[in-house]
Amino acid sequence: MSDDNRYDGRMPYRKCGKWGLKLPAITLGCWHNFGGSAPTANQRAMIQTAFDAGITHFDLANNYGPPPGSAEENVGQLLRELPRDEIIVSSKAGYLMWPGPYGEYGSRKYLLASLDQSLKRLGMDYVDIFYSHRFDSETPLEETMGALETAVKQGKALYTGISSYTSDQSIAAIQTCAAKGFQPLIIHQPNYSLLNRWIEKRLLNVTGLHGMGVIAFCPLYQGLLTDKYLNGIPAGSRATVTGSLLREGDLRPEVIEVVRKLAELARQRGQTLAQMALSWVLRDSRVTTALIGASSPQQILENVECVKKLSFTREELQQIDAWTSSIELPASPWATE
Numbered sequence: 001m002s003d004d005n006r007y008d009g010r011m012p013y014r015k016c017g018k019w020g021l022k023l024p025a026i027t028l029g030c031w032h033n034f035g036g037s038a039p040t041a042n043q044r045a046m047i048q049t050a051f052d053a054g055i056t057h058f059d060l061a062n063n064y065g066p067p068p069g070s071a072e073e074n075v076g077q078l079l080r081e082l083p084r085d086e087i088i089v090s091s092k093a094g095y096l097m098w099p100g101p102y103g104e105y106g107s108r109k110y111l112l113a114s115l116d117q118s119l120k121r122l123g124m125d126y127v128d129i130f131y132s133h134r135f136d137s138e139t140p141l142e143e144t145m146g147a148l149e150t151a152v153k154q155g156k157a158l159y160t161g162i163s164s165y166t167s168d169q170s171i172a173a174i175q176t177c178a179a180k181g182f183q184p185l186i187i188h189q190p191n192y193s194l195l196n197r198w199i200e201k202r203l204l205n206v207t208g209l210h211g212m213g214v215i216a217f218c219p220l221y222q223g224l225l226t227d228k229y230l231n232g233i234p235a236g237s238r239a240t241v242t243g244s245l246l247r248e249g250d251l252r253p254e255v256i257e258v259v260r261k262l263a264e265l266a267r268q269r270g271q272t273l274a275q276m277a278l279s280w281v282l283r284d285s286r287v288t289t290a291l292i293g294a295s296s297p298q299q300i301l302e303n304v305e306c307v308k309k310l311s312f313t314r315e316e317l318q319q320i321d322a323w324t325s326s327i328e329l330p331a332s333p334w335a336t337e
Helices: 041-052 070-079 108-122 141-153 167-180 203-209 253-268 273-281 297-308 314-325
Strands: 013-015 022-024 026-029 057-059 088-093 127-132 157-163 185-189 213-216 289-292
Touching: 022 026, 026 041, 026 297, 041 070, 041 297, 070 108, 088 108, 108 127, 108 141, 127 141, 127 185, 141 157, 141 167, 157 167, 167 185, 167 203, 203 213, 253 273, 253 314, 273 289, 273 297, 289 297
Parallel strands: 026 057, 026 289, 057 088, 088 127, 127 157, 157 185, 185 213, 213 289
Antiparallel strands: 013 022
16 A cells, blocks of 8 residues: 555656656656566665655666666566556667667667567556666767657557757757657656766756756665765675776775765764765756665665755755865766766
8 A cells, every 4th residue: 555645745746848747856767776677676765755745756777787678677566566657667779688689779760679678578558757778879960869759659558758968969859859740758867966967068958958857867866875885895785796886986985085075974964875865966956866776675765864954054065075176086887978
């Protein structure tokens, strides 16, 4: 049974740019911890806890797992226990899903085949948002955006978006949709955090000008902006896993020292470091929602507390800017400028 008080005002909802769709300030991402051969009790508890806390948006992609595709299967089963008209389900296509020349990137062949596969795994007739997961330099934007348009016309997606496109690529995609009369893109999903601020240079202005919402992924920088690494690298953490997106340069002593300073500032604000990092991402009204991952229901509840303190003093922001600008991290594997 779901909590009857889930819409009691604890979770703020923000318009997705200029569009009518509202998203919760916190979205549950299913990139990690939702794979496997079948849904687990912990996965079910996380989905239900999120919904009871007012999180109505669940973010997926075709390749989420592991293995790829299993997150959609598991989350799809669990979401059937929730009222479909009260939730937003998103999926994406762009990364490798099957062998051969048609299994990745942005062709019409790949995107529409992938969406059909995603819907089958999810057990749903449609997703609320369907994204082009990454820019494809070898495919005309007219084709990629046209595939998103077809998904809407077929009733398999309500809205469309893009992820990890640079500012210039985003402008070109927006202009292509306008010129061809396609469904407007309503949302952009970029990597954005205290330690990866590339979207502040141009992209936030682009999305704001064109009325697009923004959903920030990796707002906790793969766990670096939590208490996890303040005293070294714990066994079993993402940093110890082969292929981890946390790289050696991310954990240099000077980086950890900045993270410790941020943690102390968070403590002074009455927050955990993770809560402050999420509050900071959401301080800008152009950011619609922050995308969190989780490994337990308690982690979700702790992160949701960030919405209680979304404002910062000028002194706090200046201190954060000074600390974060003093370090240089390795280039992001996603789009940056």
